[in-house]
Amino acid sequence: MVETDRHYRIGEFAKLVGLSTYTLRYYEDQGLIKSRRDDKDVRYYTDQDIRWVGFILHLKGTGMRLNDLKRYVTLRAQGDATIPERREMLRKTQDDAEADIAELQMHLQVLRHKIDWYDGKVDHTIADSESFHDYLQQFNQE
Amino acid sequence: MVETDRHYRIGEFAKLVGLSTYTLRYYEDQGLIKSRRDDKDVRYYTDQDIRWVGFILHLKGTGMRLNDLKRYVTLRAQGDATIPERREMLRKTQDDAEADIAELQMHLQVLRHKIDWYDGKVDHTIADSESFHDYLQQFNQE
DNA sequence: AAACACCTTCGAGTGCACTTTAAGTCAAGT
């Protein structure tokens, strides 16, 4: 054991994980996180919870929706038998995120070219003010 | 000249650029695009407009908001004197997009690790079911 | 003649993820 006995009330916990107390209660309502209560019915959280919320934020950060997150949590609660499905959810999320990045990169490429054009690094003699776009059609798979 | 004399009505144009007619009218209301009208007051668009909408979609694709897009359009209408500001807007958008990608990559790294963990490629003997997170704290600058 | 595509204004609806308020209670700290 490290120091897993530390307790945090919602306000402190909110600061630790970078969410508002509103959001934490909302996530609890949604079933994404759970909290224990002291004898006064006041929520408290532990370092475990910090890690769990951290993980949730990573999943959200890759674009996973609340609904999928709920599903994931439900599966997790059902034990190891659901690992294949959970793995599959993560893989799908990963694929989507990678596709998003690829698309973003493509759009960025156009932006960079336009900035270069503003900087005079690219041929200015073309009449059409947006014809750099033509040049970049080759990257355009959409 | 290539073949810049082709005219498209809104329905056809919508299909060409991948937006709905609703959205095209909405963008026009917002001042992002303009259309010419025939003698019956029916909108028509040209190949120029396809390129312009294409550019808009690239900017949106990098995360630029409608409001900023409006500002950009306004500046563009004011002529070359506003090029520095426009360039700066693009640079800012670029920076933001690059930051988004970096963050996404970081979250993805966690996801990939978790998938590996599910696949048994990573040590399974750790008791804490989410402790892979600890391992990745090093990437966590947020 | 009916269907279809276009036009107008303008307000309401959608989806997502919060965010806030209201209204009342409880308890610890300064």
Place this chain on the structure above:
DNA sequence: ACTTGACTTAAAGTGCACTCGAAGGTGTTT
């Protein structure tokens, strides 16, 4: 005593970017 922070439920508000519908019109095509 008062402020601060916690608690409850339920509902309304926010922001963004559409998306749609009503209601009435014109014009072209089948």
